Amino acid sequence: MVRARLALGLLSLLGSALAQESSSYVDPRNGITFQGLTDPTYGVTYGAVFPPLVSSGAQSTEFIGEIVAPLAAKWIGLALGGAMLDNLLLVAWPNGNSIVYSTRYATDYVQPVAYPGPVITNLPSTSVNATHWNWVFRCQNCTSWSGGSLDTTSGAAWAWAYGNTTVDTPSNNASTFAEHSDFGFWGEIMSAGHASAADYANYLAGTSTSSTTTVSSTTTTTTTSSTTSTGPTSTPTAYDYVIVGAGPGGIITADRLSQAGKKVLLLERGGPSTAQTGGTYKAPWAANTSLTKFDVPGLFETMFTDSNEFWWCSDITVFAGCLVGGGTSVNGALYWLPTDADFSGANGWPSAWQNHAPYTSALSARLPSTDAPSTDGKRYLEQTFNVVQSLLTPQGYRQVTINSDVNSKDHVYGYSAYDFINGKRGGPVATYLQTALQRSNFVLKQYVMVSNVVRNGSQITGVKTNDTSLGPNGVVPLTTNGRVILSAGSFGTARILFQSGIGPSDQLAIVQSNTAAAANLPPSSQFINLPVGESVSDNPSINLVFTHPSVDAYNNWATVWASPPTADAAQYINNQSGVLASASPRMNFWRAYAGSDGITRYMQGTVRPGAASVNTTNSYNASTIFTITAYLSYGITSRGRIGITPSLNAQPIVNPWFQDPIDKVVLTQGLQDIISSVSSVANLTLITPDNHMTLAQYINAYDPATMNSNHWVGSAKIGANSSVAVVDSNAKVFNTNNLFVADASLIPALPVGNPHGMLMSAMEQAAAKILALAGGP
Ligand SMILES: Cc1cc2nc3c(=O)[nH]c(=O)nc-3n(C[C@H](O)[C@H](O)[C@H](O)COP(=O)(O)OP(=O)(O)OC[C@H]3O[C@@H](n4cnc5c(N)ncnc54)[C@H](O)[C@@H]3O)c2cc1C
Ligand SMILES: *[C@@H]1O[C@H](CO)[C@@H](O)[C@H](O)[C@H]1NC(C)=O
Ligand SMILES: *[C@@H]1O[C@H](CO)[C@@H](O)[C@H](O)[C@H]1NC(C)=O
Ligand SMILES: *[C@@H]1O[C@H](CO)[C@@H](O)[C@H](O)[C@H]1NC(C)=O
Ligand SMILES: *[C@@H]1O[C@H](CO)[C@@H](O)[C@H](O)[C@H]1NC(C)=O
Ligand SMILES: *[C@@H]1O[C@H](CO)[C@@H](O)[C@H](O)[C@H]1NC(C)=O
Ligand SMILES: *[C@@H]1O[C@H](CO)[C@@H](O)[C@H](O)[C@H]1NC(C)=O
Ligand SMILES: *[C@@H]1O[C@H](CO)[C@@H](O)[C@H](O)[C@H]1NC(C)=O
Ligand SMILES: *[C@@H]1O[C@H](CO)[C@@H](O)[C@H](O)[C@H]1NC(C)=O
Ligand SMILES: *[C@@H]1O[C@H](CO)[C@@H](O)[C@H](O)[C@H]1NC(C)=O
Ligand SMILES: *[C@@H]1O[C@H](CO)[C@@H](O)[C@H](O)[C@H]1NC(C)=O
Ligand SMILES: *[C@@H]1O[C@H](CO)[C@@H](O)[C@H](O)[C@H]1NC(C)=O
Ligand SMILES: *[C@@H]1O[C@H](CO)[C@@H](O)[C@H](O)[C@H]1NC(C)=O
Secondary structure, three states: OHHHHHHHHHOOOOHHHOOOEOEEEEEOOOOEEEEEEEOOOOOOEEEEEEOOOOOOOOOOOOEEEEEEEEOOOOEEEEEOOOOOEOOOEEEEEEEOOEEEEEEEEEOOOOOOEEOOOOEEEEOOOOEEOOOEEEEEEEEEOOOEEOOEEOOOOOEEEEEEEEEOOOOOOOOOOOOOOOOOOEEEEEEEEHHHOEOOHHHHHHHHHOOOOHHHOOOOOOOOOOOOOOOOOOOOOOOOOOEEEEEEOOOHHHHHHHHHHHHOOOOEEEEOOOEOOOHHHOOOOOOHHHOOOOOOOOOOHHHHHHHHOOOOOOOEOOOEOOOOEOEOOHHHHOOOOEOOOOOOHHHOHHHOOOHHHOOOHHHHHHHHHHOOOEOOOOOOOOOOOOHHHHHHHHHHHHHOOEEOOOOOOOOOOOOEEEEOOEOEEOOEEOHHHHOHHHHHHOOOOEEEEOOOOEEEEEEEOOEEEEEEEOOHHHOHHHEEEEEEEEEEEEOOHHHHHHHHHHHOOEOOHHHHHHHHOOHHHHOOOOOHHHOEOOOOOOOEEOOOEEEEEEEOOOOOOHHHHOOOOOOOOHHHHHHHHHHOOOHHHOOOOOEEEEEEEEOOOOOEEEEEEEEEEOOOOOOOOOOOOHHHEEEEEEEEOOOOOOOEEEEEOOOOOEEEEEOOOOOOHHHHHHHHHHHHHHHOOHHHOOOOEEEEOOOOOOHHHHHHOOOHHHHOOOOOEOOOOEOOOOOOOOEOOOOEEOOOOOEEEOOHHHOOOOOOOOOHHHHHHHHHHHHHHHHHOOOOO
16 A cells, blocks of 8 residues: 555664664574664564775775564565665565575565666575575675765665565566555664675685674664663652653643642653754754754745654554654644634534633634734735635625634635744744743653553553653652653554554454563553544545746745755855745635535635646746645545554554545545636636546546545544543543543544634643643642
């Protein structure tokens, strides 16, 4: 399926940012000292050893590699650049007593094609025995490929892909095969993997004799949960509230609970984002400023096109931010104060949550919105607003100030509103987190990964982390009556619940089958069966691409990282004003539709210069392209499901888009309406879909993975009882005493547009409900 390919294709991570790193081991069968890793889930070993480094001239372009796999592994792939797209892929499988191998390459999320150039030679210890297949090979001309290379003097992310179904034609190295059933990343420390010239020559000749010598280090790598260290000798600090995840949910609840005097620990698996949090990752033109990638709104589009995407979670197959601020440090920051309908009973909220006004007021007081984010108050690059205004006016739309006229969401448009502050990314990190950090009863810990909560039946006694400085075996203790709040995002929270023995039996069985994770589970008699992950939604979204001669596509945002227009960079550096003070969207609009099932659904449109992809054979002027993304939002009836793979990667296991055909009919109608007045706007041309394709053909062919809007909600939703929901109306997990959820997971259904404004209001409310609930610290 496309989604997992998408993840492997989009991630490219530095070795240093990865939890798993290679170590040195000797394969006793061939005596070769490899730098590599044994994946604990499948027991597959991946290793590489390089010729010696030279102090002058070019480095060698070859290495010796091995894959040692149990026969259950039907095929294995190795992505040398750590990603599926535009990387050298080595694929191998057993065929009888021999190993068949192939070099492949992919430029899209489809079957990789043969890639000529590398020269592979099997070495003598290649073999198949009763339990394993062992591929040991020399790979020449293997350190660079079209669009990428290995720097063997350092470390880099490598990726493995595991196939659990036999390839279509095992005897043929050009065989097709089904998509990998699992994947993972590790940091390959190539700098530590260079042999002497003599050893390397012996390895090639198969005459290494070290098979009887002592193995100097083991093949096991650290995992997040298998540590047996006893931690510090001093008594670990206990907390009233341990909150997992510093996204908007975790930050807002941490601020409100610490404001109320509670002793709060906020744990975040990632590191700094904006300069205010200690972040330092900057565009070259901003190198001598304090303006990081996460500060500059105009760099939003580069979140998806960078070669060093350390901010995405490497173990979730869709985009999820893993750094301080979570999604709000990498998102488009489109910020809508919630409508009354967003919190209605019809949208799944318990009656106690429907009066959202006080919480929304508290939110907007802390975090105001702006639809003119440049510090000079001017609007820049507004041509798309004017063109689409001309397109929508004949359809009966009127202009509003979006966050002033909040409940008007039918036939309205306005300037895009953001939670940027002073021309920079603001959000909860610049506001709530800063007030929390000033309190002595608040502690933020970064680079701490939580695997599960520790519990005795319904009582949570601690939080299991990978940081043994926080407590014995990494377990953070709670004070008397202490509580835990999961704010790890729609995928992260669901995974922690599964790893804590809370969720549907099929997902808990996957945890039980993972040796490291199973060791942290409570006895199965204490498993809590709740519909975790079973009712998720995300907006289906479809792009229309146009050209208009008045539009400046701003080089399709392709140059903003390396070389934006000089004057724009100077203006932004000096004054945080100009084009770069805003993310790409310039206008948003909404319209209501009655479905044939009697349910009213809303469509949101987002207008921006540039386009992610254009598909037309007609010629067009790329300098004038722009996109309208149409999202189906409030009222959507389709639901999907979130689950985990055997190596604990989190992913959608049922896609949430267009499960109900009425959702598709309604969005199709919305798209049809948008384009109905194209001919009334002089020189406006729809280029995707173009005049060779109908709208229906275009929608039917639309790649589901690109329908993803990154607006996942509902994986631990709030509701009436444990048959239909995961948390009760106090945000407490059913059948537990002291475990809560405060993030997008608890939102029962999507609001009328991009969710983080509504989410943050809900988080103000969650904090208030948790504080008010008796029995706490
Ligand atoms: C690319 C993109 C663009 C978006 N654009 C918009 C937009 O323009 N407007 C809008 O309203 N919404 C947008 N969103 C959605 C919005 O950002 C999310 O709805 C919101 O961030 C969800 O907040 P959360 O607190 O539930 O989780 P997250 O923001 O996902 O935060 C979860 C945090 O928990 C941490 N974490 C996870 N697991 C663990 C663990 N095991 N241990 C420790 N820490 C952990 C993560 O590192 C992360 O920091 C966008 C999202 C994405 C990904
Ligand atoms: C199959 O192997 C041969 C050499 O043995 C090689 O030339 C060819 O490119 C390979 N094909 C694929 C698809 O890997
Ligand atoms: C090395 O591989 C590349 C493809 O990555 C190919 O273009 C080149 O011709 C190869 N070089 C040699 C010497 O075979
Ligand atoms: C088969 O190969 C595996 C992996 O190299 C090895 O651990 C195992 O001992 C081998 N089995 C036999 C019977 O040689
Ligand atoms: C392969 O793995 C997938 C995903 O984990 C699973 O659904 C499927 O049943 C597995 N197939 C086989 C043949 O084991
Ligand atoms: C940053 O400062 C260094 C040292 O003064 C200088 O060499 C470099 O050109 C500056 N970079 C930019 C983008 O101004
Ligand atoms: C814990 O996990 C985080 C996130 O993967 C990582 O950055 C950190 O280095 C890990 N800590 C330890 C002690 O392994
Ligand atoms: C678990 O809780 C029960 C009471 O519910 C108690 O009797 C038991 O001692 C506890 N077990 C541990 C290991 O704390
Ligand atoms: C910054 O703003 C000031 C005051 O408005 C203006 O004089 C100056 O030209 C601006 N600098 C740039 C580089 O735009
Ligand atoms: C582009 O459109 C054609 C039909 O005109 C379709 O066959 C093709 O798959 C599309 N390509 C992409 C990348 O969507
Ligand atoms: C494309 O549009 C740009 C910007 O309007 C214009 O300068 C250029 O002349 C156009 N190119 C063509 C080939 O029409
Ligand atoms: C449309 O394009 C024509 C030339 O192709 C030009 O004369 C006319 O001014 C344009 N109209 C608008 C509204 O841009
Ligand atoms: C749970 O709540 C749902 C929805 O309100 C309701 O239909 C169902 O009857 C309830 N189940 C139980 C066991 O109370």
